Amino acid sequence: MAQVRPYRGVDATERLAQRRRRLFEAGLDLLGAAGQDPAELTVRAICAQAGLGVRYFYETFTDKDDFAGQVYDWVIAEIAATTQAAVAAAPLRDQSRVAMANIVRTIAADQRVGRLVFSVQLSNAVIVRKRAESTALFAALLLQHAGALGTHDNELDAATAHFTVGGVGQTISAWLAGTLRLDSDELVDRLAGSIDAVAGLPAAEI
Structure with missing residues (x-):
């Protein structure tokens, strides 16, 4: 196999990664x-926004739906990684607040992320499906958190977890839209309190 020489000091693998990042952005x-x-x-609109030719789109993505799904996964993976790191460093009973603080801080810093993950006004079919998948994941994590606290029983079932995760998403969507006039700390307190209530933490310890 012929070796691909670097272009302007950047090898082919790195150039591909750079183009992929530009398309994701x-x-x-x-x-x-x-x-x-x-x-x-449309592929044309995506490439125009990235400042790249269409051929570079197809070196990474099969079509626009594959692209939309990968953009969502890219964003969720980053949120999940930073949230998990923050939670792992926190005491068990502080983990809900630490998790919500990281998510709120992330979407406050880049509201594009918040709108992609939480806005009810976004109706792209692939993103809607991806959100349903991530809701199931977050509901499972909530049940796992409740189990770690020793409070997971028949009263804290999957339906309750889904209800809570859906409520968190709806609350964040309303906050992003400006219909909830809370500062970020107030929002974090409300979201963490709701999650801890489902997990069975006494109010005095929230």
Whole structure:
């Protein structure tokens, strides 16, 4: 196999990673845009936003739906990694607040992320499906957290966990839209308190 020489000091693997990152950022720009609902992305619009030719899109993605799914997974993976790291460093009974603080801080720093993951105004079919998948994951993690506290019983079932996770998402969506006039600390306190109530923590310890 012929060796591909570096171009301007950057090898082929790194150039591919750079283009992939530019396309991901373009997807986040389009899917997380304020006041817009790009229900149907186009490859041409994605490439124009990234400043890349169409051929570079197809070196990584099979089609626009594959692209939208990978953009969502990329964002969720970053949120999950930073949240898990923060939670792992916190005492068990502080973990709900630490987790919510990390998520709220992340979406406050980049509201494109918040709109992609939580906005009810975004109707792209792939993102809607991806959200359903991540809701199931977060519900399972909530049940796991409750079990670690020794409070998981028949009263704390999957339906309750899904209800709570859905409520958290709806609350964050309303906050991003400006219909909830809470500062970030107040929002974190409310979300963490709701999660801990489901997990069975006494109010005085929240």
